[in-house]
Amino acid sequence: MKKNISLFLAVALIATSMVGCGSKATPEASTTAASSTTTVAAASTAVVPAKEANLRYLTWEYSESQGATDAWIKNSQDKFNITIDMQNAPGDTYNNVLKTQIASNDIPDLVRVHTITNDMLLEGSTKIDTEMFADISDLKAVADYDPASINNNKRGDKLYYVSMVRNALGGIYNKKVFKDLNLQLPTNYDEFIAVCEKIKAANIAPIAGSFKEAWTIQIIPFIAFGQYIESKDPDIKNKLKTGTTTYADHAADVKKALDLTQIFIDKGYVSKNYLGTDTTVACSMVGTGKAAMLINGTWMFKQVQDSNPSAEIGFMAIPFNAAGEKTTLGTSSDNGICISSATKEMEAARTALEYYLGTDIQTILMNDLNGIPTNSKVTVDSPSFKEISKVLTLPSVQVLGEFWDGNYFPGSVVLDMGKDFQNLLAKGTTSDEIVKKYTDLCAKALEAKK
Amino acid sequence: MKSINKKITEIKWFSFLIPSLAFYLIFFVLPAISSVFFAFTDWDGINYKFIGLANFVEMFHDESILTSFGNTIIYAISITFFQNFFGIVLAVFCMKKLRGLTFIRTVFFMPAIFSALLIGYTWGFILEPNIGALNTILSVLHLEFLQTSWLSDPFWARFMIIFVTVWQFMGYSMVIFVAGLKAIPNELYESANIDGAHGWKEFIYITFPLIAPSFTINIILSTIGTLKLFEQVYAMTGGGPGYMTESVAITINRLGFGGTGTRWGYGASMSVVMFLAIMFLTVFVVNKLRKREVDF
Numbered sequence: 001m002k003k004n005i006s007l008f009l010a011v012a013l014i015a016t017s018m019v020g021c022g023s024k025a026t027p028e029a030s031t032t033a034a035s036s037t038t039t040v041a042a043a044s045t046a047v048v049p050a051k052e053a054n055l056r057y058l059t060w061e062y063s064e065s066q067g068a069t070d071a072w073i074k075n076s077q078d079k080f081n082i083t084i085d086m087q088n089a090p091g092d093t094y095n096n097v098l099k100t101q102i103a104s105n106d107i108p109d110l111v112r113v114h115t116i117t118n119d120m121l122l123e124g125s126t127k128i129d130t131e132m133f134a135d136i137s138d139l140k141a142v143a144d145y146d147p148a149s150i151n152n153n154k155r156g157d158k159l160y161y162v163s164m165v166r167n168a169l170g171g172i173y174n175k176k177v178f179k180d181l182n183l184q185l186p187t188n189y190d191e192f193i194a195v196c197e198k199i200k201a202a203n204i205a206p207i208a209g210s211f212k213e214a215w216t217i218q219i220i221p222f223i224a225f226g227q228y229i230e231s232k233d234p235d236i237k238n239k240l241k242t243g244t245t246t247y248a249d250h251a252a253d254v255k256k257a258l259d260l261t262q263i264f265i266d267k268g269y270v271s272k273n274y275l276g277t278d279t280t281v282a283c284s285m286v287g288t289g290k291a292a293m294l295i296n297g298t299w300m301f302k303q304v305q306d307s308n309p310s311a312e313i314g315f316m317a318i319p320f321n322a323a324g325e326k327t328t329l330g331t332s333s334d335n336g337i338c339i340s341s342a343t344k345e346m347e348a349a350r351t352a353l354e355y356y357l358g359t360d361i362q363t364i365l366m367n368d369l370n371g372i373p374t375n376s377k378v379t380v381d382s383p384s385f386k387e388i389s390k391v392l393t394l395p396s397v398q399v400l401g402e403f404w405d406g407n408y409f410p411g412s413v414v415l416d417m418g419k420d421f422q423n424l425l426a427k428g429t430t431s432d433e434i435v436k437k438y439t440d441l442c443a444k445a446l447e448a449k450k
Numbered sequence: 451m452k453s454i455n456k457k458i459t460e461i462k463w464f465s466f467l468i469p470s471l472a473f474y475l476i477f478f479v480l481p482a483i484s485s486v487f488f489a490f491t492d493w494d495g496i497n498y499k500f501i502g503l504a505n506f507v508e509m510f511h512d513e514s515i516l517t518s519f520g521n522t523i524i525y526a527i528s529i530t531f532f533q534n535f536f537g538i539v540l541a542v543f544c545m546k547k548l549r550g551l552t553f554i555r556t557v558f559f560m561p562a563i564f565s566a567l568l569i570g571y572t573w574g575f576i577l578e579p580n581i582g583a584l585n586t587i588l589s590v591l592h593l594e595f596l597q598t599s600w601l602s603d604p605f606w607a608r609f610m611i612i613f614v615t616v617w618q619f620m621g622y623s624m625v626i627f628v629a630g631l632k633a634i635p636n637e638l639y640e641s642a643n644i645d646g647a648h649g650w651k652e653f654i655y656i657t658f659p660l661i662a663p664s665f666t667i668n669i670i671l672s673t674i675g676t677l678k679l680f681e682q683v684y685a686m687t688g689g690g691p692g693y694m695t696e697s698v699a700i701t702i703n704r705l706g707f708g709g710t711g712t713r714w715g716y717g718a719s720m721s722v723v724m725f726l727a728i729m730f731l732t733v734f735v736v737n738k739l740r741k742r743e744v745d746f
Contacts, residue, residue, distance in 0.1 A: 096495070096707055103496045126712065127497055212602065214690065273579035275602030275691045281580050414712055416704075423692025426604055429513065 053348030054083045056108035058098065061335075062088035064299075068365035072356050080355070082348045084110075095123045102126065109343040110353065114334050116153065116160055121411050133160045133338040139350060141357035141375075148401055149333045149374035161336025162357060165371035168315075168331040168388060169223050169403055172304050173293035174286050175312040177204055185316050187396055188323045196269045199292045207264060208291035209274025210282030211425060214418030217261065218405075219295050220318075221421060224257035225404035226328040227320040234400075237408050243446045248439040251432075257404075258424060258431040260320070265425070275425060283307045301384040302370045315387040317397050326396055330403030333374050409438070410445035485718040493715035495706075505719035514693040515720065518701040525612060525697060526676040532616045533672050534665070537623025542653070544624065545631050555628070559621035566618065570685025573614045577601050577686070604694035607687050611695060615682050619675070623668045630664030631657065662743040669739060670732060677728050698724050 062069055069086065076082040087108065089097040101107055102122075111133070114123055122128045136142065137159035142150060149163035178185070181202055186192040196206035210216045229250055230236050239245040247254055264270050271277065271291050283300065285291035287307030294304060295318055305313050319327040337356060339349045355361060362378045365371075370384045372392070392399055406415060420437070423429045489505060491498040509515050544555050561569060576583045577600035585597045601607045638656050642648075647655060680699035683689055689696035689704065696704070698720060705717035 093707065095712070099495045099712070126494065212690070214692075273599045273602065276579040276599040419690070419692060419704075422690055423514070423694065426602075426691035426694045428517065428604070428692040428694045433513070 052081050052083070053345045054085065055110055055343075055345055055349055055352055057084050057086045057110040057112075057337075058089065058101070058108040059086060059112040060089055060091040060094040061112065062086065065365055065368045067368045068356075068361050071364055072352075072361050075360075076352050076355060080348070080351050082345075082352050084352060095126070098123065099126050102128065102132075105342075107132070107340040107342060109340055109345060109349045111338045111340060113161060113336060113338055115407070116155070116338075117407060117411055130155065130158070131341055134341045134343075134346065134349075135159055136161070136339060136350070136353060139354050139357065141354050144359075144375045144377045145357075146333075146374050146376065152333070153336060161338045163333035163336050163374055164357070164362065164365065165335050165369050166331055166333040166374050167297045167299055167371060168329055168392065168399075169219055169295075169297050169318075170329060170391065171293040171295050171316045171318045172286060172298075172301050173314050173316060174289050174291075175314045177289050177292045178314075186319050187327065188319050188321050188325070190323060192319050193267075196264070196267070200268055204289065205271035205285065205291040206269040206293065207271065208277075208282035208285040208294045209265075209270040210277050210279040210294070210296075211274045211422060212276050212278045214416070214422040216279060216282075216296060216418075217421040217425060218418050219297065220261045220264070221257045222403045222405065223295070223318050223328070223330055224260050224320050225254070226330040226400050228253040228257055230330075230400055230404070231321075231326070231328045231398060237402065240408050240442065241410050243410070243442065246439050246442060247435050251435045254435050254438075255431040258421070258434055261421070261425060275422070279303065280307075287311050287313070298370060298372070298384070298388050301388070305384065313384075313387075315384070315391055317391050317394070326398040328398050328400050329391065330400045331372075331392075332402055332405075410442055410449065412448060413441045413445045415441060485721050488715050489719035489722045491715040491718075492713075493718065494712040495714050498715060501715070505716050506723070508716070509719060509723065514696070515701060517693050518689075518696040518698050521608065521694075521696060522677060522679065522698045524608065525615075525679050526673055528612045529615050529619075529676040529679075530669060530672045532612070533620050533623050534668050536616060536620040537668060538627050538661075540620060540624040541627030541631055542657070544628055555624070558624055561618040562622040564618070566615075566681035567685050569614065569618050570682045573610070574601065574686045577610060601687050602691050604691060607691070607695045611679075611682050611686055614686065615676070615679065618682075619672065623672065626668050627661060627664050630661035634660045659742070662739065666736065666739040666743065669735060673735060674728055674732065677724065677731070 059069070073084045073086065076084055087097075098111065116122050116128070116133075122132075135158040137150075137154075137157070142159065142162055145162050149166070150159060153159060153161050153163060177183075177199065181198055183195050183198060184191075186195045199206040233239070236245070236250075240247070261270075265274065271282070271285060279294075279296075279300065280303075282291070282294055283304045284307040286294045286304050289311070293316075294300060298315065301313065301315060305311065317327045317329045321327050337353055339346070339353060343349050357375070359375065359377045362373060362375045363380070366373045366378055366380045366385070367382060370382060372385065372388060373380060391397060406413070406417065409415065415438075420429070420434055424431060424434060488498065490500060490502060492501050492504075540558050544551060544558075548554075579585055579597075579599045579602065582600070584600065588594060588597050598606055600610050634657065638660070639652060642652055642656055678699050679697045680703070683695060683697050683700050684703070687695045689700040693701075702717040702720050702724075705713045705720070
């Protein structure tokens with residue numbers, strides 16, 4: 001008897017293991033499949049007007065856009081009888097989660113993406129078929145978005161997603177530090193250096209370094225690349241992508257952009273332990289006035305403000321320009337939602353996305369993200385938005401529609417610029433070697449494309 | 451009839467092995483074999499094409515990969531040496547007839563049973579330069595001149611990875627050495643004492659040669675473990691700053707699963723090189739160490 005029971009248990013164990021492998025996830029299964037994911041589905045109490053539908057939604061940014069996402073999920077259920085099962089994957093593994101779902105032909109109905117390149121590389125690295133996502137150009141809400149946030153995401157006639165938020169790179173600064181030291185906002189490089197010297201003399205770190213997180217090291221070179229290279233040649237991105245020009249051709253300017261952070265470190269402008277400090281500590285340094293500014297993206301504004309709610313925080317363009325030149329302000333608009341062509345609930349997916357792109361949800365989203373809306377009907381009333389808008393409209397500022405990143409390389413180049421720049425600060429490489437590496441990578445990718 | 455029943459019984463008992471065999475096959479053997487195949491491709495997790503030896507050629511021209519191989523050698527040699535050195539010192543100490551020795555042995559061994567990730571993150575907090583315990587204590591003691599960026603200065607970061615790994619696993623080596631020490635017959639020490647050998651001489655001429663089997667197993671285990679070093683580096687520095695503290699295992703992870711990582715074929719080729727290195731090194735070390743083992 002015991003033997004039979006044991007045998008039965010063994011067979012049951014095998015059967016359970018096998019069932020676990022390869023089964024296609026149902027919406028219910030997807031909510032429990034991974035312990036590292038978060039699932040939110042609103043319970044409906046309202047009258048439901050339409051046919052019931054279930055949609056799976058994959059994202060990485062629930063924590064940043066919680067207000068908008070919760071409202072979207074709840075109202076989709078209440079207004080349209082659409083249940084949205086959200087899978088929130090951690091940001092650093094999002095690419096792999098998405099790739100795994102694509103590989104297993106298990107693409108969620110709605111997929112949040114940072115970018116799809118011209119070469120159809122999803123998130124800049126996963127080659128996808130042009131038919132993988134549906135065309136959303138005929139959604140009514142699309143007409144409310146600025147042309148750049150639509151045209152950048154069109155491949156042929158097909159619109160894959162609409163960029164919903166625009167960010168800018170600059171300095172998030174503590175106004176009290178500037179006021180106490182009687183400092184004006186700098187408008188060129190010499191003034192910037194003079195301001196940093198005065199702040200340093202007051203025993204305050206002019207720049208909070210958070211370079212433990214490699215991505216933050218990219219910001220200064222990105223701003224400098226815009227000033228030194230892109231302002232002179234607005235088509236530099238396409239030229240580098242197609243091989244019309246190379247990084248070696250612009251070696252002096254690229255090296256100047258890469259070496260700028262080290263120059264600030266050598267001058268004593270960057271807070272100590274910059275390679276061991278993360279953004280949380282750096283934001284708090286600015287919020288509490290231990291450092292004057294954090295050079296980063298507008299998305300960090302809220303974190304700096306939250307570190308000290310009573311502090312007056314401002315935003316400025318970082319001027320790496322010579323006197324008389326305009327200061328460039330790198331901006332980017334990305335971050336949209338695609339509809340899988342394979343969805344069995346196409347109408348429901350379009351309805352849900354239409355609602356997400358509309359003013360109701362977008363207004364909440366912009367407040368969540370502290371971003372600049374790309375939807376012309378959305379107005380934001382936050383202090384941070386006012387600060388950022390002010391800079392965007394300054395006559396001395398030249399707004400660039402993009403900033404240097406992986407998109408300035410041919411499609412198949414995979415690189416981690418943050419790690420490369422961190423390696424540069426740690427003396428593991430030189431700016432000459434980085435220029436050579438990027439030139440070689442581009443050449444190799446273009447050669448392979450031929 | 452009897453033989454049929456016997457076979458049925460054997461099949462029944464064999465069925466108990468199937469779950470573990472299936473797991474071993476699916477999650478270890480198949481991926482291991484397929485990684486050899488993918489090492490010769492540009493696999494990005496979905497698509498691949500055969501590219502011959504290109505990954506291997508690139509590997510030996512890639513500065514960051516060479517750095518991680520160099521780091522791994524530094525980690526392997528330093529950790530193996532210090533872990534075993536302190537392991538035997540602790541083992542000899544634990545053989546003394548002292549009160550509370552069982553408790554002391556437990557304390558020394560305890561870090562080895564904790565997750566290396568947990569230990570790594572805990573030390574990461576202790577060594578954090580701005581609000582970490584170590585720099586705070588140094589400040590309280592007015593020893594600010596000793597404060598440094600423990601995990602962001604490449605030299606100190608490597609040193610700390612070695613220190614924490616040795617601290618965690620020296621108790622593990624100690625236990626194996628204690629077992630070896632206990633197996634040495636007491637008569638050998640008694641006759642050595644009669645011949646006038648005490649203390650250091652006793653250790654050099656009796657203890658050290660007779661615990662050779664413990665040395666062999668300890669050195670093999672710590673060498674293999676450190677060549678695959680991952681958790682401590684991942685938790686304490688993430689391989690940074692830049693690529694300066696990356697081990698091979700961290701580099702493989704970065705290539706496959708990092709922020710922009712999609713070069714799984716390239717990562718697989720590194721795994722193959724690492725596998726071969728570990729295999730040849732282990733065979734070499736085992737052969738060398740076996741020769742100095744003494745039967746008694």
